[in-house]
Amino acid sequence: MPKLVDHEERRAHIIDALLRAAANTGLHSVTMRSVAVEAGISVRLVQYYFDTKEQLLLAAMTRLTTRMGERIQHRLRGTGATPDPRAVIEAVLLEAVPTDEESRVFHLVHTEYAVLSVTDPALGGRPFLAAPDAMEAFLVTHLTAARDAGTADPDLDPRHEAVVLLAASAGLGLSVLLGQRTPEDATAVLRYHLGRVLPTRPATTQDGPPA
Amino acid sequence: MPKLVDHEERRAHIIDALLRAAANTGLHSVTMRSVAVEAGISVRLVQYYFDTKEQLLLAAMTRLTTRMGERIQHRLRGTGATPDPRAVIEAVLLEAVPTDEESRVFHLVHTEYAVLSVTDPALGGRPFLAAPDAMEAFLVTHLTAARDAGTADPDLDPRHEAVVLLAASAGLGLSVLLGQRTPEDATAVLRYHLGRVLPTRPATTQDGPPA
DNA sequence: GTTTTTGTGGTACAACCATACCACCAAGCG
DNA sequence: CGCTTGGTGGTATGGTTGTACCACAAAAAC
Numbered sequence: 001m002p003k004l005v006d007h008e009e010r011r012a013h014i015i016d017a018l019l020r021a022a023a024n025t026g027l028h029s030v031t032m033r034s035v036a037v038e039a040g041i042s043v044r045l046v047q048y049y050f051d052t053k054e055q056l057l058l059a060a061m062t063r064l065t066t067r068m069g070e071r072i073q074h075r076l077r078g079t080g081a082t083p084d085p086r087a088v089i090e091a092v093l094l095e096a097v098p099t100d101e102e103s104r105v106f107h108l109v110h111t112e113y114a115v116l117s118v119t120d121p122a123l124g125g126r127p128f129l130a131a132p133d134a135m136e137a138f139l140v141t142h143l144t145a146a147r148d149a150g151t152a153d154p155d156l157d158p159r160h161e162a163v164v165l166l167a168a169s170a171g172l173g174l175s176v177l178l179g180q181r182t183p184e185d186a187t188a189v190l191r192y193h194l195g196r197v198l199p200t201r202p203a204t205t206q207d208g209p210p211a
Numbered sequence: 212m213p214k215l216v217d218h219e220e221r222r223a224h225i226i227d228a229l230l231r232a233a234a235n236t237g238l239h240s241v242t243m244r245s246v247a248v249e250a251g252i253s254v255r256l257v258q259y260y261f262d263t264k265e266q267l268l269l270a271a272m273t274r275l276t277t278r279m280g281e282r283i284q285h286r287l288r289g290t291g292a293t294p295d296p297r298a299v300i301e302a303v304l305l306e307a308v309p310t311d312e313e314s315r316v317f318h319l320v321h322t323e324y325a326v327l328s329v330t331d332p333a334l335g336g337r338p339f340l341a342a343p344d345a346m347e348a349f350l351v352t353h354l355t356a357a358r359d360a361g362t363a364d365p366d367l368d369p370r371h372e373a374v375v376l377l378a379a380s381a382g383l384g385l386s387v388l389l390g391q392r393t394p395e396d397a398t399a400v401l402r403y404h405l406g407r408v409l410p411t412r413p414a415t416t417q418d419g420p421p422a
Numbered sequence: 423g424t425t426t427t428t429g430t431g432g433t434a435c436a437a438c439c440a441t442a443c444c445a446c447c448a449a450g451c452g
Numbered sequence: 453c454g455c456t457t458g459g460t461g462g463t464a465t466g467g468t469t470g471t472a473c474c475a476c477a478a479a480a481a482c
Contacts, residue, residue: 004428004429004479004480005428005429023330024330025330025331026327026329026331028239028327029330031468031469031470032469032471033468033469033470041430042430042431042432043431043432043470043471044429044430044431044432045429045430045431047470047471047472048429048430051471052470052471053469053470053471108329108330111326112326114389115322115326116237116239117389118237118319118389118390119234119235119236119237119240119319120236120237125389125390128389128391129389129390129391132386132391133391156407157403160399160400160403160404163383163392163396163400164379164400164403164404166382167378167379167380167381167382167383167385167386167400168375168378168379169378169382170378170381170382170385170386171377171378171380171382171385172374172378174378174381174382174385175343175381177329178325178328178329178336178339178340179329179336179340180339180340180343181374185374188371189374189375192368192371192375193371193375196367215449215450215459216458216459242438242439242440243439243440243441244438252460253460253461253462254440254441254461254462255459255460255461255462256459256460256461258440258441258442259458259459259460262441263440263441264439264440264441
Protein backbone atom coordinates (compact mmCIF):
# COMPACT_ATOMS: atom_id res chain seq x y z
CA MET A 1 0.00 0.00 0.00
CA PRO A 2 2.53 2.63 -0.94
CA LYS A 3 0.23 5.63 -0.80
CA LEU A 4 2.75 8.48 -0.78
CA VAL A 5 3.45 8.88 2.89
CA ASP A 6 4.38 12.07 4.74
CA HIS A 7 8.08 11.63 5.37
CA GLU A 8 8.41 14.06 8.23
CA GLU A 9 5.48 12.55 10.04
CA ARG A 10 6.91 9.08 9.60
CA ARG A 11 10.30 10.18 10.80
CA ALA A 12 8.78 11.78 13.87
CA HIS A 13 6.89 8.59 14.58
CA ILE A 14 10.07 6.54 14.42
CA ILE A 15 12.00 8.99 16.56
CA ASP A 16 9.30 8.89 19.20
CA ALA A 17 9.56 5.12 19.19
CA LEU A 18 13.29 5.46 19.73
CA LEU A 19 12.79 7.86 22.63
CA ARG A 20 10.29 5.55 24.25
CA ALA A 21 12.62 2.58 23.84
CA ALA A 22 15.57 4.55 25.19
CA ALA A 23 13.56 5.66 28.21
CA ASN A 24 12.50 2.10 28.92
CA THR A 25 15.62 0.04 28.45
CA GLY A 26 18.37 2.61 28.03
CA LEU A 27 19.88 4.41 25.09
CA HIS A 28 22.65 1.83 24.87
CA SER A 29 20.11 -0.89 24.21
CA VAL A 30 18.28 0.69 21.30
CA THR A 31 18.87 -1.23 18.11
CA MET A 32 17.39 -0.90 14.67
CA ARG A 33 15.31 -3.92 15.52
CA SER A 34 14.00 -2.65 18.84
CA VAL A 35 13.07 0.70 17.36
CA ALA A 36 11.25 -1.05 14.53
CA VAL A 37 9.30 -3.21 16.97
CA GLU A 38 8.44 -0.22 19.15
CA ALA A 39 7.28 1.71 16.10
CA GLY A 40 5.34 -1.28 14.82
CA ILE A 41 7.11 -1.37 11.49
CA SER A 42 9.79 -3.44 9.81
CA VAL A 43 13.50 -2.88 10.20
CA ARG A 44 13.73 -2.11 6.55
CA LEU A 45 11.55 0.95 7.00
CA VAL A 46 13.70 2.37 9.75
CA GLN A 47 16.57 1.95 7.35
CA TYR A 48 14.53 3.58 4.64
CA TYR A 49 13.72 6.77 6.54
CA PHE A 50 17.08 7.04 8.31
CA ASP A 51 19.80 5.49 6.26
CA THR A 52 22.06 4.61 9.11
CA LYS A 53 21.74 4.20 12.85
CA GLU A 54 24.01 7.12 13.50
CA GLN A 55 21.74 9.41 11.51
CA LEU A 56 18.77 8.13 13.44
CA LEU A 57 20.47 8.87 16.74
CA LEU A 58 21.48 12.30 15.56
CA ALA A 59 17.98 13.11 14.38
CA ALA A 60 16.55 11.97 17.71
CA MET A 61 18.98 14.22 19.56
CA THR A 62 17.99 17.18 17.41
CA ARG A 63 14.32 16.54 18.02
CA LEU A 64 15.03 16.28 21.73
CA THR A 65 16.69 19.66 22.06
CA THR A 66 14.13 21.29 19.79
CA ARG A 67 11.26 19.92 21.81
CA MET A 68 12.77 21.01 25.09
CA GLY A 69 13.18 24.52 23.78
CA GLU A 70 9.54 24.50 22.77
CA ARG A 71 8.50 23.36 26.21
CA ILE A 72 10.38 26.21 27.84
CA GLN A 73 8.88 28.73 25.43
CA HIS A 74 5.46 27.34 26.23
CA ARG A 75 6.02 27.78 29.94
CA LEU A 76 7.23 31.32 29.41
CA ARG A 77 4.10 32.21 27.50
CA GLY A 78 2.14 30.75 30.39
CA THR A 79 3.44 33.42 32.74
CA GLY A 80 1.21 36.04 31.16
CA ALA A 81 1.81 39.43 29.61
CA THR A 82 3.68 41.24 32.37
CA PRO A 83 5.24 38.57 34.55
CA ASP A 84 7.46 39.46 37.47
CA PRO A 85 11.09 38.30 37.22
CA ARG A 86 10.64 35.53 39.72
CA ALA A 87 7.79 33.94 37.80
CA VAL A 88 9.85 33.96 34.62
CA ILE A 89 12.88 32.41 36.27
CA GLU A 90 10.77 29.87 38.09
CA ALA A 91 9.09 28.83 34.86
CA VAL A 92 12.40 28.24 33.15
CA LEU A 93 13.96 26.32 36.01
CA LEU A 94 10.96 24.15 36.81
CA GLU A 95 11.07 22.75 33.30
CA ALA A 96 14.15 20.81 34.44
CA VAL A 97 12.04 18.83 36.90
CA PRO A 98 10.35 15.90 35.17
CA THR A 99 6.70 15.74 36.17
CA ASP A 100 4.55 14.31 33.40
CA GLU A 101 5.56 11.21 31.51
CA GLU A 102 6.64 13.11 28.40
CA SER A 103 9.07 15.29 30.27
CA ARG A 104 10.41 12.28 32.14
CA VAL A 105 11.16 10.53 28.85
CA PHE A 106 12.73 13.65 27.41
CA HIS A 107 14.95 14.41 30.35
CA LEU A 108 16.04 10.85 30.84
CA VAL A 109 17.05 10.39 27.22
CA HIS A 110 18.52 13.85 27.11
CA THR A 111 20.70 13.00 30.08
CA GLU A 112 21.73 9.75 28.46
CA TYR A 113 22.74 11.68 25.36
CA ALA A 114 24.64 14.25 27.38
CA VAL A 115 26.65 11.62 29.21
CA LEU A 116 27.23 9.77 25.98
CA SER A 117 28.47 12.92 24.30
CA VAL A 118 31.37 13.12 26.75
CA THR A 119 32.98 10.00 25.34
CA ASP A 120 31.49 9.79 21.86
CA PRO A 121 33.06 12.38 19.55
CA ALA A 122 30.55 11.66 16.76
CA LEU A 123 27.85 13.20 18.91
CA GLY A 124 29.70 16.48 19.31
CA GLY A 125 28.85 17.90 22.71
CA ARG A 126 28.09 21.38 21.39
CA PRO A 127 24.28 21.13 21.57
CA PHE A 128 24.59 20.28 25.22
CA LEU A 129 26.60 23.38 25.94
CA ALA A 130 24.79 25.92 23.81
CA ALA A 131 21.45 25.59 25.59
CA PRO A 132 22.81 25.93 29.13
CA ASP A 133 24.94 28.88 28.07
CA ALA A 134 21.87 30.62 26.70
CA MET A 135 19.98 29.84 29.87
CA GLU A 136 22.76 31.27 31.95
CA ALA A 137 22.76 34.50 29.99
CA PHE A 138 18.99 34.67 30.28
CA LEU A 139 19.10 34.22 34.04
CA VAL A 140 21.88 36.76 34.46
CA THR A 141 19.83 39.35 32.60
CA HIS A 142 16.72 38.84 34.68
CA LEU A 143 18.59 38.60 37.97
CA THR A 144 20.42 41.81 37.23
CA ALA A 145 17.15 43.50 36.37
CA ALA A 146 15.57 42.29 39.60
CA ARG A 147 18.51 43.48 41.63
CA ASP A 148 18.54 46.89 40.01
CA ALA A 149 14.79 47.15 40.51
CA GLY A 150 15.35 46.57 44.20
CA THR A 151 13.45 43.26 44.44
CA ALA A 152 16.62 41.34 45.21
CA ASP A 153 19.52 41.65 47.61
CA PRO A 154 21.85 44.28 46.11
CA ASP A 155 24.84 42.25 47.27
CA LEU A 156 24.08 39.22 45.16
CA ASP A 157 26.24 38.41 42.19
CA PRO A 158 23.94 37.75 39.24
CA ARG A 159 26.37 35.51 37.39
CA HIS A 160 27.15 33.34 40.38
CA GLU A 161 23.52 33.13 41.35
CA ALA A 162 22.54 32.19 37.83
CA VAL A 163 25.04 29.35 37.76
CA VAL A 164 23.90 28.11 41.15
CA LEU A 165 20.27 28.18 40.06
CA LEU A 166 21.06 26.32 36.87
CA ALA A 167 23.21 23.73 38.60
CA ALA A 168 20.66 23.24 41.36
CA SER A 169 17.79 22.73 38.95
CA ALA A 170 19.85 20.30 36.89
CA GLY A 171 20.87 18.42 40.02
CA LEU A 172 17.30 18.31 41.28
CA GLY A 173 16.05 17.09 37.93
CA LEU A 174 18.64 14.35 37.94
CA SER A 175 17.76 13.27 41.46
CA VAL A 176 14.13 12.95 40.38
CA LEU A 177 15.16 10.83 37.41
CA LEU A 178 17.20 8.61 39.71
CA GLY A 179 14.17 8.14 41.93
CA GLN A 180 15.75 9.81 44.90
CA ARG A 181 13.28 12.66 45.13
CA THR A 182 9.69 13.17 44.11
CA PRO A 183 8.94 15.88 41.57
CA GLU A 184 6.93 17.65 44.27
CA ASP A 185 9.83 17.71 46.66
CA ALA A 186 12.22 18.96 44.01
CA THR A 187 9.77 21.68 43.05
CA ALA A 188 9.35 22.75 46.65
CA VAL A 189 13.11 22.94 47.17
CA LEU A 190 13.57 24.99 44.03
CA ARG A 191 10.80 27.39 45.07
CA TYR A 192 12.33 27.71 48.52
CA HIS A 193 15.70 28.64 47.11
CA LEU A 194 14.19 31.04 44.63
CA GLY A 195 12.34 32.64 47.51
CA ARG A 196 15.63 33.32 49.23
CA VAL A 197 17.29 34.78 46.16
CA LEU A 198 14.28 36.78 45.01
CA PRO A 199 11.94 37.47 47.93
CA THR A 200 8.46 38.38 46.77
CA ARG A 201 8.49 41.25 49.28
CA PRO A 202 11.36 43.39 50.50
CA ALA A 203 13.44 41.45 52.98
CA THR A 204 12.21 43.39 56.00
CA THR A 205 8.61 42.18 55.84
CA GLN A 206 7.47 38.72 56.83
CA ASP A 207 5.45 37.13 54.08
CA GLY A 208 2.25 35.41 55.07
CA PRO A 209 0.39 32.99 52.82
CA PRO A 210 0.43 34.80 49.46
CA ALA A 211 -3.04 33.50 48.54
CA MET B 212 54.71 -18.39 34.91
CA PRO B 213 51.88 -19.23 37.30
CA LYS B 214 53.54 -17.95 40.46
CA LEU B 215 50.62 -17.78 42.92
CA VAL B 216 49.23 -14.35 42.21
CA ASP B 217 47.47 -12.02 44.65
CA HIS B 218 43.84 -12.22 43.56
CA GLU B 219 42.64 -8.99 45.08
CA GLU B 220 45.49 -7.06 43.56
CA ARG B 221 44.81 -8.57 40.16
CA ARG B 222 41.12 -7.84 40.42
CA ALA B 223 41.84 -4.24 41.34
CA HIS B 224 44.15 -3.96 38.37
CA ILE B 225 41.47 -5.24 36.01
CA ILE B 226 38.81 -2.98 37.50
CA ASP B 227 41.06 0.02 37.07
CA ALA B 228 41.50 -0.95 33.45
CA LEU B 229 37.74 -1.05 33.08
CA LEU B 230 37.34 2.37 34.66
CA ARG B 231 39.96 3.83 32.37
CA ALA B 232 38.33 2.28 29.33
CA ALA B 233 34.88 3.48 30.41
CA ALA B 234 36.17 7.00 30.95
CA ASN B 235 37.78 7.00 27.51
CA THR B 236 35.19 5.45 25.23
CA GLY B 237 32.10 5.16 27.40
CA LEU B 238 30.73 2.52 29.71
CA HIS B 239 28.55 1.15 26.92
CA SER B 240 31.62 0.34 24.86
CA VAL B 241 33.55 -1.68 27.42
CA THR B 242 33.83 -5.28 26.37
CA MET B 243 35.73 -8.18 27.80
CA ARG B 244 38.18 -7.66 24.99
CA SER B 245 38.69 -3.96 25.51
CA VAL B 246 39.20 -4.42 29.25
CA ALA B 247 41.70 -7.19 28.57
CA VAL B 248 43.64 -5.02 26.15
CA GLU B 249 43.60 -2.04 28.52
CA ALA B 250 44.82 -4.27 31.35
CA GLY B 251 47.45 -5.83 29.12
CA ILE B 252 46.25 -9.38 29.68
CA SER B 253 44.28 -11.97 27.75
CA VAL B 254 40.51 -12.18 27.68
CA ARG B 255 40.70 -15.53 29.37
CA LEU B 256 42.18 -13.93 32.45
CA VAL B 257 39.42 -11.39 32.78
CA GLN B 258 37.06 -14.32 32.65
CA TYR B 259 39.17 -16.12 35.21
CA TYR B 260 39.06 -13.39 37.84
CA PHE B 261 35.48 -12.29 37.15
CA ASP B 262 33.44 -15.15 35.87
CA THR B 263 30.98 -13.06 33.93
CA LYS B 264 30.81 -9.55 32.56
CA GLU B 265 27.95 -8.65 34.85
CA GLN B 266 30.03 -9.55 37.89
CA LEU B 267 32.87 -7.44 36.55
CA LEU B 268 30.57 -4.45 36.11
CA LEU B 269 29.12 -4.94 39.57
CA ALA B 270 32.56 -5.19 41.15
CA ALA B 271 33.64 -2.03 39.37
CA MET B 272 30.60 -0.20 40.66
CA THR B 273 31.31 -1.33 44.19
CA ARG B 274 34.91 -0.21 43.95
CA LEU B 275 33.72 3.11 42.60
CA THR B 276 31.42 3.92 45.49
CA THR B 277 33.93 2.64 48.02
CA ARG B 278 36.69 4.79 46.58
CA MET B 279 34.52 7.88 46.51
CA GLY B 280 33.65 7.41 50.15
CA GLU B 281 37.33 7.13 50.94
CA ARG B 282 38.07 10.33 49.08
CA ILE B 283 35.45 12.22 51.07
CA GLN B 284 36.78 10.82 54.33
CA HIS B 285 40.24 11.89 53.28
CA ARG B 286 39.06 15.41 52.63
CA LEU B 287 37.29 15.55 55.95
CA ARG B 288 40.45 14.52 57.78
CA GLY B 289 42.22 17.27 55.89
CA THR B 290 40.11 19.93 57.59
CA GLY B 291 42.02 19.47 60.84
CA ALA B 292 41.02 18.71 64.39
CA THR B 293 38.44 21.43 65.10
CA PRO B 294 37.12 22.54 61.73
CA ASP B 295 34.36 25.09 61.48
CA PRO B 296 31.09 23.91 59.92
CA ARG B 297 31.70 25.72 56.68
CA ALA B 298 35.05 24.04 56.10
CA VAL B 299 33.50 20.63 56.69
CA ILE B 300 30.60 21.25 54.33
CA GLU B 301 32.87 22.78 51.72
CA ALA B 302 35.18 19.78 51.85
CA VAL B 303 32.32 17.37 51.26
CA LEU B 304 30.76 19.34 48.44
CA LEU B 305 33.97 20.14 46.58
CA GLU B 306 34.63 16.44 46.20
CA ALA B 307 31.84 16.48 43.60
CA VAL B 308 33.92 18.75 41.36
CA PRO B 309 36.35 16.70 39.29
CA THR B 310 39.77 18.31 39.38
CA ASP B 311 42.56 15.74 39.08
CA GLU B 312 42.44 12.99 36.49
CA GLU B 313 41.48 10.30 38.97
CA SER B 314 38.43 12.12 40.20
CA ARG B 315 37.41 12.92 36.66
CA VAL B 316 37.50 9.24 35.75
CA PHE B 317 35.60 8.33 38.89
CA HIS B 318 32.88 10.88 38.50
CA LEU B 319 32.41 10.27 34.82
CA VAL B 320 32.05 6.54 35.22
CA HIS B 321 29.98 6.99 38.34
CA THR B 322 27.58 9.19 36.41
CA GLU B 323 27.44 6.67 33.61
CA TYR B 324 26.55 3.99 36.13
CA ALA B 325 23.93 6.17 37.77
CA VAL B 326 22.20 6.91 34.48
CA LEU B 327 22.45 3.28 33.50
CA SER B 328 20.88 2.20 36.77
CA VAL B 329 17.70 4.04 35.88
CA THR B 330 16.91 1.63 33.08
CA ASP B 331 18.91 -1.45 34.02
CA PRO B 332 17.23 -3.31 36.89
CA ALA B 333 20.20 -5.68 37.32
CA LEU B 334 22.22 -2.74 38.60
CA GLY B 335 19.76 -1.92 41.35
CA GLY B 336 19.81 1.79 41.89
CA ARG B 337 20.10 1.54 45.68
CA PRO B 338 23.82 2.37 45.93
CA PHE B 339 23.14 5.59 44.08
CA LEU B 340 20.49 6.65 46.55
CA ALA B 341 22.09 5.57 49.80
CA ALA B 342 25.13 7.81 49.49
CA PRO B 343 23.23 11.02 48.67
CA ASP B 344 20.77 10.31 51.45
CA ALA B 345 23.61 10.01 53.91
CA MET B 346 25.16 13.20 52.58
CA GLU B 347 21.86 15.01 52.98
CA ALA B 348 21.53 13.91 56.59
CA PHE B 349 25.12 14.93 57.21
CA LEU B 350 24.56 18.39 55.77
CA VAL B 351 21.31 18.89 57.66
CA THR B 352 23.10 18.11 60.90
CA HIS B 353 25.90 20.55 60.31
CA LEU B 354 23.66 23.27 58.94
CA THR B 355 21.38 23.01 61.93
CA ALA B 356 24.36 23.21 64.24
CA ALA B 357 25.65 26.27 62.44
CA ARG B 358 22.27 27.95 62.61
CA ASP B 359 21.84 27.22 66.30
CA ALA B 360 25.36 28.47 66.94
CA GLY B 361 24.40 31.74 65.30
CA THR B 362 26.83 31.50 62.38
CA ALA B 363 24.01 31.21 59.88
CA ASP B 364 20.78 33.02 59.11
CA PRO B 365 18.23 31.81 61.69
CA ASP B 366 15.54 31.85 58.99
CA LEU B 367 17.15 29.24 56.79
CA ASP B 368 15.63 25.82 56.52
CA PRO B 369 18.43 23.29 57.00
CA ARG B 370 16.77 20.52 55.03
CA HIS B 371 15.98 22.68 52.04
CA GLU B 372 19.42 24.26 52.10
CA ALA B 373 21.06 20.85 52.30
CA VAL B 374 19.16 19.64 49.26
CA VAL B 375 20.01 22.78 47.33
CA LEU B 376 23.68 22.44 48.21
CA LEU B 377 23.73 18.81 47.19
CA ALA B 378 21.87 19.44 43.95
CA ALA B 379 24.06 22.42 43.10
CA SER B 380 27.29 20.54 43.68
CA ALA B 381 26.04 17.60 41.63
CA GLY B 382 24.97 19.94 38.86
CA LEU B 383 28.26 21.79 38.93
CA GLY B 384 30.20 18.55 38.85
CA LEU B 385 28.20 17.40 35.87
CA SER B 386 28.74 20.65 34.01
CA VAL B 387 32.48 20.25 34.53
CA LEU B 388 32.32 16.71 33.15
CA LEU B 389 30.42 17.96 30.13
CA GLY B 390 33.13 20.54 29.53
CA GLN B 391 30.85 23.48 30.08
CA ARG B 392 32.67 24.86 33.08
CA THR B 393 36.21 24.68 34.35
CA PRO B 394 36.79 23.07 37.74
CA GLU B 395 38.03 26.42 38.98
CA ASP B 396 34.84 28.19 37.98
CA ALA B 397 32.67 25.50 39.54
CA THR B 398 34.68 25.71 42.74
CA ALA B 399 34.36 29.48 42.86
CA VAL B 400 30.60 29.31 42.36
CA LEU B 401 30.22 26.73 45.08
CA ARG B 402 32.30 28.80 47.47
CA TYR B 403 30.26 31.88 46.63
CA HIS B 404 27.01 30.13 47.43
CA LEU B 405 28.39 28.62 50.59
CA GLY B 406 29.47 32.09 51.60
CA ARG B 407 25.89 33.28 51.32
CA VAL B 408 24.45 30.40 53.29
CA LEU B 409 27.17 30.35 55.94
CA PRO B 410 28.88 33.73 56.13
CA THR B 411 32.25 33.54 57.82
CA ARG B 412 31.36 36.67 59.79
CA PRO B 413 27.98 37.83 61.09
CA ALA B 414 25.97 39.30 58.25
CA THR B 415 26.38 42.89 59.42
CA THR B 416 30.13 43.10 58.82
CA GLN B 417 31.75 43.41 55.43
CA ASP B 418 34.41 40.78 54.92
CA GLY B 419 37.64 41.89 53.38
CA PRO B 420 40.20 39.52 51.91
CA PRO B 421 40.41 36.77 54.56
CA ALA B 422 44.05 36.00 53.80
C1' DG C 423 -1.07 1.49 -20.77
C1' DT C 424 3.37 1.16 -19.98
C1' DT C 425 7.17 2.61 -17.28
C1' DT C 426 9.24 4.91 -13.52
C1' DT C 427 9.32 5.95 -8.88
C1' DT C 428 8.18 5.20 -4.05
C1' DG C 429 7.27 2.33 -0.20
C1' DT C 430 7.71 -2.21 1.89
C1' DG C 431 8.99 -7.02 3.28
C1' DG C 432 12.27 -10.53 3.89
C1' DT C 433 16.72 -12.21 4.12
C1' DA C 434 21.68 -12.62 3.75
C1' DC C 435 26.17 -11.35 5.57
C1' DA C 436 30.19 -9.89 7.91
C1' DA C 437 31.54 -8.29 12.33
C1' DC C 438 31.54 -8.57 17.11
C1' DC C 439 30.15 -10.09 21.56
C1' DA C 440 30.13 -13.14 25.92
C1' DT C 441 31.18 -17.31 27.16
C1' DA C 442 32.42 -22.41 27.13
C1' DC C 443 35.87 -25.48 26.13
C1' DC C 444 40.50 -27.60 25.50
C1' DA C 445 45.41 -27.77 26.11
C1' DC C 446 49.44 -26.73 28.75
C1' DC C 447 52.72 -25.11 32.00
C1' DA C 448 54.65 -24.53 36.41
C1' DA C 449 54.57 -24.49 41.19
C1' DG C 450 53.18 -26.82 45.68
C1' DC C 451 52.57 -31.21 48.09
C1' DG C 452 52.89 -35.79 49.20
C1' DC D 453 59.41 -38.22 42.04
C1' DG D 454 54.39 -38.14 40.73
C1' DC D 455 50.40 -35.46 40.55
C1' DT D 456 47.12 -32.30 41.91
C1' DT D 457 45.87 -27.67 41.54
C1' DG D 458 46.16 -22.73 40.25
C1' DG D 459 47.10 -19.67 36.32
C1' DT D 460 47.26 -18.87 31.32
C1' DG D 461 46.68 -18.96 26.13
C1' DG D 462 44.00 -20.00 22.25
C1' DT D 463 39.94 -21.12 19.97
C1' DA D 464 35.13 -22.62 19.05
C1' DT D 465 30.24 -21.43 19.40
C1' DG D 466 25.78 -19.46 19.53
C1' DG D 467 23.64 -15.21 19.42
C1' DT D 468 23.02 -10.27 18.10
C1' DT D 469 23.93 -6.17 15.52
C1' DG D 470 24.15 -2.84 11.53
C1' DT D 471 23.70 -2.88 6.96
C1' DA D 472 23.44 -4.44 2.04
C1' DC D 473 20.77 -6.81 -1.16
C1' DC D 474 16.80 -8.74 -3.70
C1' DA D 475 11.97 -8.97 -4.81
C1' DC D 476 7.55 -6.85 -5.36
C1' DA D 477 3.29 -4.00 -5.06
C1' DA D 478 1.04 0.11 -5.95
C1' DA D 479 0.80 4.77 -7.10
C1' DA D 480 2.52 8.50 -10.36
C1' DA D 481 4.11 10.09 -14.74
C1' DC D 482 3.98 9.95 -19.34
